[in-house]
Amino acid sequence: MNSIPEARPSRLDVAQDANGVTMRFSGRLDANGIAPLWNNVARTSKRNLSAALTLDLTAVTAIDTAGAAMLLLTERTHGGTVTISGATEAFTAVLDLARPAAVPSPPRAGGPGQSWRAVFTSTLAAGSDAVAAIGEVAMAFLRLPSRARMFRRADLLRITDETGVQAVPLVLLIGGLIGLILAFQSLVPMHRFGADLYVANVVAVGLVRELGPLLTAVVLSGRSASAFAAEIGTMKVNQELDALTTMGVDVTTMLVLPRLLASVLVMPVLTVLMEVAGLLGMTLVLAVNGLPPITVAHEVAYAVVPADFFGGLLKAALFGAAIAAIGCRRGLTTGVGPRAVGLSATSAVVGGIVSAILLDGLMAVLFFRLKL
C-alpha cells in the first residue's frame, strides 16, 4: 500500500577542495525536503561563482520536480561549470523532464513612465467612451419610434418599481434622520443668538436646493446603479448580450433606455419624499424646543422660493440620467472572469456619486449666473 512517506530530514553538506565546491545533498529532495535547504543552496552557489560546482546526489533518496527546480536553478544561476553527480537513472529522467521547463522568467513590463502613460491613455479612453455612450443613447432615443418593440414597457415598470417604489422606505428614513440631525446641530449655535426660528430657513433651503437631490442621488447610486451594472454585466459574462446582438436586438434600446427613463422619472419623486421627510424631522426637533409646527411651516414657505424647489427637481432628474447611464455603461463594458461583475458594480456606484457631485457643482454655477 502506498502510504504517506515519513518526513526524512534532508541535508546539505558543503565541501571545498582544489577541484572546486561540492554540495552534497541527502534525504528527500521534494517540496518539503528542499524548503530548509533553498536559501543555503542559493547562498553557497552565489558565494562560489568562480569555482567549479558539483551537486552530489549520491545520498539522495527521492527527487521530484520541486527538487529538480532547485538543482536546475542552481545550475543556471551559477553560470560556471556545474556537474550533477550521483544521480540515478530515475533522478536523471526527472531532471531531463524539468530542464526545458526551467527557463528564466521574462523581464516584467512596466515602470513609472509607462504607468503614467497608461493612466493618460486610460483617462483618454474613458473620456471617449463616455462621449460614445452619450452618442449611443441619443441615437437610441432618436431611433426609438422605429424600434418600439425593443423597448419593453414591462421592463420599464419593473425597473421603476425596483428603482423607485422599493427605495421609498430608505429615502424616508434617511431624509427624516438628516432633517433631525441638521436641525439639532443648527439649533445649538442659533439658540445663543435667540435665532431658533431661522433654523427652519437654513435647513429648508439646504435640503430643497442641495441636500435633497444629492442624498437621493447617493441612494440611487448605491441601490440602482450597482444593480444595473451587475445585471447587465452578468448578462455580458453569460454571452446574453451577444445573443441579443446576433438576434438583431439593439442592446441600448432594450436594456439601457428603460433604466435611464425609469431613473429620470423616479428621481424627482424620491427627492420630494426625501425633502418632505427631512422637513418633518426638522419640525419635530423645533417642536420639542417650543416652536409650533405652524410657525415653522410659515417660515419654510417664506424661505423656500419656487425656483429652489423646481431647480432641485431639475437637478434630481439630471442626476438620475447620469447615474443610470453610468451604471448601464459599466455593465456593458464588464470584462471577463468572476471579478469583473463586482468591479463593474463598484465602479458604477463610485462613478454615479462623483458624477452627481460634479453636476451639482456645475448647476450651482449655472443657477448663480442665471440669478435663480
Place this chain on the structure above:
Amino acid sequence: MESIVTVDQVSQFFGDHEVYSNVSFEVRAGEVFVIIGGSGCGKSTLQRQMIGLLAPTEGRISVLGHDMYGATSDVLTRIGVMFQAGALFGAMTLLENVMLPLEMHTNLPPSARAEIARVKLGLVGLANAAALRPAEISGGMSKRAAIARAMALDPPLLFLDEPSAGLDPTTAAELDQLILDLRKELGITFVVVTHDLASILAIADRCLMLDAGHHGVIAEGDPRQMRDSNTDPVVHAFFHREILPA
C-alpha cells in the same frame, strides 16, 4: 503492481434515486485508469467520492491507504485534482494559481515557490503564460494550467475530470500526450473520467465502464479489447458510436 486506490462495494443513492451499487475496482500505481460511460451513469459522482467531496452511501473508498471522505490535509496534499472547467482562481495569475498549494502546505520561501511554479507551468508548456490570468487564456491552456496546479506538490496520484471536454482534437491529443509523458517520466498515477473515445484509446491502460441502466459497472479491462471483443450491447454501442435500440 501495488494498488493505490481501492473502491470496495460502493453504492450511491440520492434519496431514492440509485446512481450505482456495489462498484468495486482497484487502481494500480503508475497506470492511467479511465472511468467511462454515457452521460448520467455516475462517473463524476464516483470521482467526487474518490477525491473526498462526497461520502459513499455504502461501501468504502481507500486512496493511498486512507479513507478519503474527511481526509486531513496530509492526505489531500498527496493527490491532485483537475476539475472539468479548470477551476482556476480568476483573481490570480497562472503562476499564483500554481504557487497557492506550495504556499499553503510548504515552508518554501516566496522565490522558491515562484521558481517551482514556473517549472510546473513549463512542464505543461505554459512557461510564457505565467503572468496571465485565467480569463486571458484559452480552454486548452486552462486545462493545462489546472494540471500544473494539481501537480504543484508533486502528488503521486492525479484525478482528471473530462480533460479533453471542449477542446479541439489537436489540443486534446496534446493533453493526452502530456498525461502519458507525466506518467512515464514522473510515475504519476492518473484516474481520468472521460467519454472521449479517442482519448480513452490513447491514454488508458485499463478502463472501467459504468452504465446508468445497469446502475453500476458493466465492463472493466483494456479498452482496446473492450472495443474489439466485448459483446455487451451497451459497451459495443459506446465504442462503435452506435445508437442503442429503444
